[in-house]
Amino acid sequence: MDYSEKTIEMAQIIAENCTSCKRCMKDCLFLQTYCEDPQKMFHRFLEEGLEPIIPYSCMLCGRCTVVCPLKLKLDEAFLAMRQDLIKEGLPLKQLKSVEMHQKLSTSKVFSAVNRGDMK
Ligand code: SF4
Ligand code: SF4
Numbered sequence: 001m002d003y004s005e006k007t008i009e010m011a012q013i014i015a016e017n018c019t020s021c022k023r024c025m026k027d028c029l030f031l032q033t034y035c036e037d038p039q040k041m042f043h044r045f046l047e048e049g050l051e052p053i054i055p056y057s058c059m060l061c062g063r064c065t066v067v068c069p070l071k072l073k074l075d076e077a078f079l080a081m082r083q084d085l086i087k088e089g090l091p092l093k094q095l096k097s098v099e100m101h102q103k104l105s106t107s108k109v110f111s112a113v114n115r116g117d118m119k
Helices: 005-017 029-034 038-048 053-057 063-067 074-087 092-105
Strands: none
Touching: 005 038, 005 074, 029 053, 038 074, 053 074, 063 074
């Protein structure tokens, strides 16, 4: 997965400046679920990327930036990751079975309507 320069720069700012104070984590279930602290999470992103479920689970509410003493913009970084992922067709590519279900359930074969005129 190739992330844009903009996304990488945003992640670097967080990885390099976050002090791991965890103020942003106090009221954010998403961060509590997926990261030990933002500094570690964004370092991991820069080293090996993150599973698509992670950036897609942020609600983009912006509360983390409000409470962060450094006003780090976690939401903007997650949004940038999502914008890069969607260009690569992710996470939809990983949901092939859902796509197949959508195709089949709207296919004429399975959506035939009996109009009462069949002999
Ligand atoms: S923008 Fe995302 S990371 Fe920040 S508080 Fe909201 S849900 Fe949590
Ligand atoms: S509030 Fe800011 S400095 Fe503190 S852990 Fe969160 S992102 Fe890092």
